[in-house]
Amino acid sequence: MPERQDKKLEDILRLIELCRSVQSSSVDPFQVDIREKLQTLKKHLPDWKLIDVMLMDSEAMQQLVAIVKLQDQWIKHRASSLYIDPLLLELKIRLLSREDLANSFVKCWHPIAQVDQLTAKGLEKAFVYWRDLVPMSERFRNEFGNYGTVAGPMDFEELQSLNIFTKEQFETRLQKLDDELVQKAGDTEMDYRSFIEAKTFEEKAVRAYLTAFIVTEGRATIRTDPLTEKIFISPVVGKPGSETKSVAIEVT
């Protein structure tokens, strides 16, 4: 029974894939037999119990609608005088020289006439903008104090000068976090994200920042599973290895 269910699910997935590939290429949309596909969906519909599968079913339906829309455009284009057999046209273009092609183009070309220049009004606007523009050094003063710099990475000295950390506090917290890692992970590794998790985002960012120091100092290592993209952290016992690599991890 579950095998039959899997087969039906596969039908839907294959249908979605087929519709997507037709939409992303110049393939004739009439190659999708809408009637047959709708009957398949209709036949399978009473068997679906899970919401995820039902959503997949509606996704398939939506893809079929997109194909019908493409078929409509296809017919309209064929009915217009722009339709020419692609093979005939390809052959013709292959046989024509570059000069012939360029000449064909310029014969039906009416370039747009326009002037791209400053006007007195535009110049006045630019002057007023420049006159009222606050210098870079003062622009971010309200947000960042006297620094006058835009958002970017901060080093430890900057954090110290902003009174976020004192050197003593920093060392203490670093040691505390290192101990916590050894205690939680032991001899094995643990999920990095759950390690830095905290009640508030600010606290989480601080934990991530301090963890980066622990890793940089070689007291812990970070490993990323290439399949699941999960990040693991493990404490290092003894001397740190010589091979190091810098990685950026986003904290959300």
Add this chain to the structure above:
Amino acid sequence: MSTGTNDGERALLERKMRKALQILILQRGRNPGVKGWEMKRHLGKDYKTILEVLSTDLRSLGLEVHEVPGIEGTDDSTRYLLRFRESPTLSEAETAGFRIDDLAVLAASVAMVNSKQGRVGRKELERFLREKFPRWRVDYSLDRFIKRGYLDQDDKSLLRIGWRTRAEVDEKSLMTIILSRDTLQK
């Protein structure tokens, strides 16, 4: 008395025509041309009549006011452009910065997209063009024409006809000319 009224109307029309020409000729924003709603704001609700008269007057200068229907199909979304009434010669096109190879790539691309029901995969088009043009020329020209609005590329790398081709090129004539060109002597 009636002559005075006629003179007043004529002066108003001429003023509006001058305004229309100024709006059309100076580029506003990223793309050239002015939308219907903007014309209405500057010239009033009878802007279409003013543009028609302006187009007739510009005939002697070899220019015309051309309208490109918008996606919504409404008057407000229609884009009005000032364009050359006559087509340039190949040497004139070259002095405007277009090489023969560029124009040939564009002609083949537009014709190809139209023959493929208005959309063609970029890879497919590149493969076809590389039979005639060097790879670097194909890549460079396609990117340039996408940037300038002659071709439109979506997130699935499908190429369509861009707004500028719709505005500047008589696509039906292009297809006919390409098909009717004599290739026997080549």
